[in-house]
Amino acid sequence: MKGAGYYSKATGGAKDVIDHGKSLVLGAIEAIGQTDNTRPFTMSDMGCADGGTSLDMVGEALCAIRARWPERPIQMVYTDLPRNDFSQLFQMVHGLTDVESYIGTVDNLYVMASATSFHQAMFAPATLDLGFSATASHYISDRPCQISDHVHMVGASGEERRAYEEQGRRDWETFLRRRSDELAADGRLVLFNFGIDEEGRYLGHTGGVSMFETFNEIWEQFRDEGHITGEEYLATNFPQCYRTVEQFTDPLTDKGSDVYASGLRLDHVETRVVRCPYERDFTENHRDADRFALEYIPTLRSWSETSFAAGLSADRAPEERQRILDAYYTACEERVRQSPEGHAMDYVHIYLVLRKD
Numbered sequence: 232m233k234g235a236g237y238y239s240k241a242t243g244g245a246k247d248v249i250d251h252g253k254s255l256v257l258g259a260i261e262a263i264g265q266t267d268n269t270r271p272f273t274m275s276d277m278g279c280a281d282g283g284t285s286l287d288m289v290g291e292a293l294c295a296i297r298a299r300w301p302e303r304p305i306q307m308v309y310t311d312l313p314r315n316d317f318s319q320l321f322q323m324v325h326g327l328t329d330v331e332s333y334i335g336t337v338d339n340l341y342v343m344a345s346a347t348s349f350h351q352a353m354f355a356p357a358t359l360d361l362g363f364s365a366t367a368s369h370y371i372s373d374r375p376c377q378i379s380d381h382v383h384m385v386g387a388s389g390e391e392r393r394a395y396e397e398q399g400r401r402d403w404e405t406f407l408r409r410r411s412d413e414l415a416a417d418g419r420l421v422l423f424n425f426g427i428d429e430e431g432r433y434l435g436h437t438g439g440v441s442m443f444e445t446f447n448e449i450w451e452q453f454r455d456e457g458h459i460t461g462e463e464y465l466a467t468n469f470p471q472c473y474r475t476v477e478q479f480t481d482p483l484t485d486k487g488s489d490v491y492a493s494g495l496r497l498d499h500v501e502t503r504v505v506r507c508p509y510e511r512d513f514t515e516n517h518r519d520a521d522r523f524a525l526e527y528i529p530t531l532r533s534w535s536e537t538s539f540a541a542g543l544s545a546d547r548a549p550e551e552r553q554r555i556l557d558a559y560y561t562a563c564e565e566r567v568r569q570s571p572e573g574h575a576m577d578y579v580h581i582y583l584v585l586r587k588d
């Protein structure tokens with residue numbers, strides 16, 4: 232994600248997703264039985280970015296945990312990849328930005344962070360009471376191949392599509408196995424995962440202009456006009472897999488799977504679409520195409536720029552790379568400005584609540 236607070240400033244929709252799903256987190260806290268009160272209660276936000284989108288939800292969750300266990304120390308562990316802007320996260324949590332934080336409202340609370348990938352072990356066995364993650368598990372541990380005619384696996388076909396799905400399956404099972412080992416008895420995982428719903432909808436693909444098609448068309452145009460090379464186009468693949476509901480739940484319902492054998496159980500699954508706030512504002516309020524383009528493209532840029540940057544040759548000077556990326560997002564803006572109808576980054580999530588038996 233782009234650092235220095237850009238991520239949560241530009242992603243109002245991701246905050247909506249978390250806020251709208253808050254009752255699932257609070258319900259999970261209520262459902263946890265009496266646990267070992269001699270050790271701290273540990274909650275985590277896995278793939279937290281700068282922490283801004285989950286700040287309100289985490290604050291409410293911590294208050295609910297405190298109400299249930301008045302004497303128990305609470306550890307709040309934020310996790311993300313090593314290159315994440317953890318400085319911005321701690322500024323956010325400690326109330327050093329213009330965003331109001333929960334800090335100071337819950338006593339006996341210890342906030343810390345881990346920069347270990349969620350594809351690996353992150354917590355000591357049987358110590359995690361409540362694991363939360365939003366909009367992060369679609370990041371796979373490795374790109375299995377180059378996609379010949381698209382930038383994202385949703386546009387891939389044949390063997391290339393299957394390779395991404397297989398990588399996604401392996402990573403999801405590993406994620407579940409590791410979390411299962413880390414969960415305390417009767418602990419919960421509450422996961423809001425990007426995915427493909429029962430109607431084939433996914434992020435930015437809900438009936439209007441398909442966002443990943445637009446990304447791909449403009450990147451192809453950059454190749455055809457010589458702004459990037461053919462190799463750079465091929466090397467640009469989002470390290471992501473969007474899974475279907477079945478792909479998420481299979482390891483949890485198949486009694487022969489390692490995940491099931493580890494004691495992880497599916498308590499709840501549902502899909503939801505959360506409307507793009509920038510498109511809604513454009514459609515229902517201002518109807519200003521220029522404003523829409525200027526507000527909408529940064530939300531796409533906040534999470535997509537690293538993938539386009541990764542496709543560019545390392546031989547290019549940093550200024551040249553930045554110039555190409557700036558020109559690319561300017562072209563995206565222009566596309567929306569010229570013909571704003573139908574553009575929207577609606578969020579499509581598969582919501583899961585899991586329990587450690």
Ligand SMILES: C[S@@+](CC[C@H](N)C(=O)[O-])C[C@H]1O[C@@H](n2cnc3c(N)ncnc32)[C@H](O)[C@@H]1O
Pocket residue numbers: 232242245246249277278279280281284285310311312315347348349350364365366367370534
């Ligand atoms: C789209 S952001 C979501 C941020 C926040 N959870 C939200 O819902 O707004 C995805 C985050 O997942 C992180 N991420 C990706 N792969 C990860 C991994 N293997 N381990 C931990 N975090 C990861 C990214 O660095 C990024 O901060």
